[in-house]
Amino acid sequence: MTLTSTPANAPTRAGAATAASTRRRGAAGWLPVVPLLAFTAIAFGIPVVALLNGAFTVKDPATGATSYTTANLDASLHGAYLTALIGSVKLSAVCAAIGTVCGLLLAQAVVTSRFRALREAVLTASGVLANFGGVPLAFAFVATLGNSGVLTQHLHLRDKGWDLYSFWGLTVVYLYFLIPMMVLTITPALDGLRSQWREAAQNNGATHAQYWRHVALPVLAPSLLGGYVLLFGSAFAAYATADAIVGSSIPLVTLQIADALSGNVLVGQEHVALALSLDMVLVAGLVMAVYLPLQRRSARWLA
Structure with missing residues (x-):
């Protein structure tokens, strides 16, 4: 009768293969969401950045130089x-x-x-x-x-x-x-x-x-x-x-x-x-x- 031995590192290989398969499925699951995330970043992210930048910006009418300050927010609350x-x-x-x-x-x-x-x-x-x-x-x-x-x-x-x-x-x-x-x-x-x-x-x-x-x-x-x-x-x-x-x-x-x-x-x-x-x-x-x-x-x- 012939006995077949299982390699000691077989469970480790199986676990690594399962983890790799899970990572591939997770990455594939994110692909359909990428266009939505890109659209959200463009449609909402850019206006928010422009809003924050403009709200804290003051332009000197004489020199045209811009600087960051909270004067606009202070004026909006008075x-x-x-x-x-x-x-x-x-x-x-x-x-x-x-x-x-x-x-x-x-x-x-x-x-x-x-x-x-x-x-x-x-x-x-x-x-x-x-x-x-x-x-x-x-x-x-x-x-x-x-x-x-x-x-x-x-x-x-x-x-x-x-x-x-x-x-x-x-x-x-x-x-x-x-x-x-x-x-x-x-x-x-x-x-x-x-x-x-x-x-x-x-x-x-x-x-x-x-x-x-x-x-x-x-x-x-x-x-x-x-x-x-x-x-x-x-x-x-x-x-x-x-x-x-x-x-x-x-x-x-x-x-x-x-x-x-x-x-x-x-x-x-x-x-x-x-x-x-x-x-x-x-x-x-x-x-x-x-x-x-x-x-x-x-x-x-x-x-």
């Missing part, structure tokens, strides 16, 4: 620029809060409806209205609810204190596209609420309000906050609608950036405009820092 930044944060926070509540109620009504056609109609309309903004939206509201608008004249709204060209008037305009956006955002999360949770709460004697307070809302809280962040960002970055309706009557940071870039107020404030843009990025980053941890928690419950 005077009219600070007022505009606070005004944008306030407007965005109010619009996002109202849009989140109204969008949640509308989405819940759609999700619990027995009519599938109603659900599809509302979601389709929300997809259209969520992307309807800019000058066309401003024109529609001016023609409808402006000082000489159809409804303003017919319902005598000016006698009741209505003013489209005010803070609350602009809030109503923003809600036109923010509420549909919230409906699209929160509907999948509402679909993820399991019927067993409601049944278990009812079997334990919980009322409808107690179910929402102790079960549904805690589970939906990260999704609601995510929707709030999305609505806040949309309102915070809106420019064309506000510019067409209120112009400079309401201080907003996007309008201040446009004025600084075009030199409507002061000449040579382009770098201050970039500093204001950096302030907007920082505000959005702070809001996202609150949202991301809660989103991971929501994913575990709704999975």
